[in-house]
Amino acid sequence: MPLTNVIYCGVCDFPAEYCEFSGKFKRCKAWLQENHPELYTKWYGDVTEDVSKQLAESSIGDEREEKLEKALEKLERKQQAREERELAKKLSSKVVIRREARTKRKCMIAISGLEVFEIDMKKLSKTFASKFATGCSISKNAEKKEEVIVQGDLADEVEAYIHSLLEEKGMKEVKVEVIDAAKKKKKAETTTTPGSENKK
Amino acid sequence: MFRKFTREDIHTRSNVKSSIQRNLKAKLLAQYPKLEEVIDEIIPKKAQIELYKCEGKIQLYLVNGEVLFFQNFDELIPSLRFVHKFPEAFPTVQVDRGAIKFVLAGSNIMCPGLTSPGAKLPEAPGFEKDTIVVINAENKETAMAVGKLLMSTEEIKEINKGHGVEMIHHLGDPLWTFSAD
Known part of the structure; x- marks a missing residue:
């Protein structure tokens, strides 16, 4: 059996599948589109098609899925704010x-x-x-x-x-x-x- | 285990003798028999294993500057990058989508997250208590954490309450971001 080669995201260093949980999702997506376009279309390509279908697929129910999405959004905002702060600090010192x-x-x-x-x-x-x-x-x-x-x-x-x-x-x-x-x-x-x- | 882990926690680093390397490999195989076919690919015969002794009696084993497995007491625990290379060799459980967020924040896994429709536990007889398990997530192919069962998988199904898996190592923890130089 051969070794599997996992693709790690160049932005957040997680396996590319887990980018949505890293809090840098937007930049991860851009990275993936550039470096692995085939994976990008596989995972994010048909999002616009049918959101309700996606929800039906998830096992944890609409309500919890919604909650999760909100939490992830919040995480992303927080992360962004933190990065901006750090950058500003770096530039001012x-x-x-x-x-x-x-x-x-x-x-x-x-x-x-x-x-x-x-x-x-x-x-x-x-x-x-x-x-x-x-x-x-x-x-x-x-x-x-x-x-x-x-x-x-x-x-x-x-x-x-x-x-x-x-x-x-x-x-x-x-x-x-x-x-x-x-x-x-x-x-x-x-x-x-x-x-x-x-x-x- | 790696909630707080920095460079300062490393006390000594040394090369492992070849005879002890052989023993280590044998031990690894005894623990995870399915590794046999790929062990020479992951740890080539000529490779030098490095041993980092760290705070809290944790020992990290590195090959080519990459942490492959570590040891707290007697058991050898694979690191996630190692698991990603050859996931078939390790006992695996799956959690549902709602749990991913918490797992990646380093929390222990609760039983309901292991028994809900999106999750997967092995059929009976399952795994014993204290087994090192790899944790996968719903709709994902790669592993996201390594943990230790706090009760056997059958008990998890039956009781369905409280902590099921103790978190050892997860994506994004200091060991994951650790690099040798």
């Missing part, structure tokens, strides 16, 4: 790269504000450590928030890397702020990549 003085000509780079963007700090610090052949660790800053500390003057390189990382996640418009705290006068510089379409 920014990554801060600070260059701090150490002894004499040495300095270090502290990167904070990453936790909002679901970037794994531990992994990032490992990548930086091997990429720049330097020490890199995670520590808590004055506001009790975690930040990545890189040893050495690497602000530009780090900035470029974080930009590419954010771009990969489809958040190109996110601000990355570089603060140079090593020099006597504080020089703040904001870099924004002009908004392209948000891929996510």
